[in-house]
Amino acid sequence: MKIAFVHYHLKTGGVTTVLKRQIEAVHGPLDTFVLTGDRAAADLPCQVVEIPELGYDRQIGFLPAADRVAEKMLKVLNEKWPGGCDVLHVHNPTLGKNRQFLQIIKKLQQAGVNLFLQIHDFAEDGRPDLYFEEDYPANCHYGVINARDAAILKQAGLDVAGLHTIPNAVESLAVSGNRCPKPQILYPVRAIRRKNLGEAILLSLFFKNDRRLAVTQPPNSPADAASYRDWIDWVRENRLRVDFEVGKKNAFPLLVGNSESMVTTSVSEGFGLAFLEPWTAGKLLWGRRLGDICGDFEKKGIRLDFLYDRLDVPLVWLDADAFSRVWHDSVFSAMERYGHTVAADTVNQAFDRLTRDERIDFGLLSEKFQRQVLTRLIADASVKAELISLNPWLAHPGEVADASAIIENNRTAALQHYGVNPYRDHLLEIYDRIVNHPVRHRIDKRALRDAFLDFDRFSLLQWGTYDG
Incomplete structure (x- = not known):
């Protein structure tokens, strides 16, 4: 089976990580290929072709003609595989980061391409800047990364035969180093606004024994950059124990190994790898619990009951x-x-x-x-x-009874239920259904908007x- 993946870019980030893991999971059993607006420094086991018109329209500086971009994509696909691909797996197509993107993939659908549209982030979920009125493609298969989103799309009109829940794959975090040169709590994020950096800074005021908060990466988007810069200046003025951009100065496995624990304060997540990956490195995760995301993990036996729901x-x-x-x-x-x-x-x-x-x-x-x-x-x-x-837990932030037992329980459950092998099997089943089971359904955008x-x-x- 021939699978072509599509994303706006391959820059470091959550969706790019998912795409890479998908390719690594199925490459070999399947023939894989990637089309992207910006290949960045992609290190993938398959061929990558860059088509700049697939990137963010604010970066390319114009709205590309949808029919011409679709023709270019079809030409590239036919050069790779005479007769084209079996499935075109498109990531996050419903965001208005390229206002022609929906028109482009609709043109491909009209040309007979089987679409699998995987939604990680909804424009309707607090992203009005990325929302626009055009209808989402109908009569194609959709994928989501959690049970909440599946329920919402079913309510908005999608048939379960063409709606697939595919939680992200979890790999064991690499770890190097085993001691803290300075006691450190790691916040492994790209510090966009919804990651709630201010709350992580508040938590640091309650750290004991000179522990420091270490924030790994700056945001990419201009919309988040101003907030981030102001936090850096504010922390510096108040001489707080917070370090920024530690991921730009140190290898991530070393940061993980030299951290006592990891923390999350995000107010919104799509999947929530942050709730799963720390356990694979033998590290405690603590912080803010997101009920509609964490519920999926808790049903799989992952203990998160010691996280807080509000501050x-x-x-x-x-x-x-x-x-x-x-x-x-x-x-x-x-x-x-x-x-x-x-x-x-x-x-x-x-x-x-x-x-x-x-x-x-x-x-x-x-x-x-x-x-x-x-x-x-x-x-x-x-x-x-x-x-x-x-908030009584603030008296001992990051301290949990039976931490060792919780870490081992959660590590085992995360790898058992979200590991690469079950992920590969599930993804192969989805591709088979896309090829062999056409669907007729559509998303009611008004119902989708109201649900969020x-x-x-x-x-x-x-x-x-x-x-x-």
């Missing part, structure tokens, strides 16, 4: 009136960009729920309001006790614009 802070620690205005404005702005109308009473009631008992989850705040909370904690050490009273809209988890880090 409560007193509302009086920030400019509550300003926060209310910004939050409401962000809600209505997002609704407008999604073409959605919502009653003011509905929004007001949601805000009242978010701030009941005069508290707010720190992860819902934008950076400006997070810094107001952090400034209070830094200025008056006595207020730490108040925060611990609201949850005012009770409306975080300004995800839905709002950066406000300094």
Whole structure:
């Protein structure tokens, strides 16, 4: 079977990692090939062809003609395989990072190409900048990476015969070094806004014995760069025990080996490899739990019950009136960009729920309001006790009873259920169904949009614009 993979780019990142693991899993049993807008420094076991018009349109500087790009892709595919491929496996096609991308793959579908569209990130899930009105391709197979997304797409009109849940594969993290030159907690992320860097910095204020927070990589996108730069400046001004971009100065296996544990504070994930990979390196993961993501892992026997679901802070620690205005404005702005109308009473009631008992989850705040909370904690050490009273686990951050047993349990479960071998078998089954079982269905974009809209988890880090 001949499988061609398509992605905007092959730069370092989550989707590129998934694509590489897919190719490594099936290359050999299948004949594989990659088409991309930017091959970057790709190290793959198969041929890669770069077609710049498949990249982000803001980077190529124009909107390419869909029919011409489709013709170029068909020409390349036919040169590789006379008669073309059996399946064109396209990653994240529904994001508006290239406004012609949907038209391009629809042209390919019209030419008889079997499409498998794998969605890692939804524009409807707090990404209004990447949302546009065009219908998503119909009558083709779709893939998602968690049970939540499968349920949402089924509700939005997809038939289960053409909807495949394919959780990402987990490989054991390489580890080198076995001691900490300086006690270190690793946050292995590319620090985009939804990773909630401010909360990781807050946690570092409660570290004991001079432990330091180590953040691995900067963001790539301009939308996240300003927030990241401001955090670096703010941390430097306040002389906090936080190190940035450690992944640019050190090999990742060495960082893993020299870290006591790993932490996550993200407010939104697609799959959540961060909840699985640390165990394979014998490291404890702690931090914020995302229920709709972690539920899948917990059903497979992975213990995450010691993670926290929210970090409560007193509302009086920030400019509550300003926060209310910004939050409401962000809600209505997002609704407008999604073409959605919502009653003011509905929004007001949601805000009242978010701030009941005069508290707010720190992860819902934008950076400006997070810094107001952090400034209070830094200025008056006595207020730490108040925060611990609201969040008792802060008294011993990163310390878990029976840590060794939890690590071994989770390592075994992660590799058993999400390892490369079961992943390969599942992917081969999906390709076989795509070739042999045509489907007729379509996504109702309005239903999809509504399914992701949850005012009770409306975080300004995800839905709002950066406000300094």
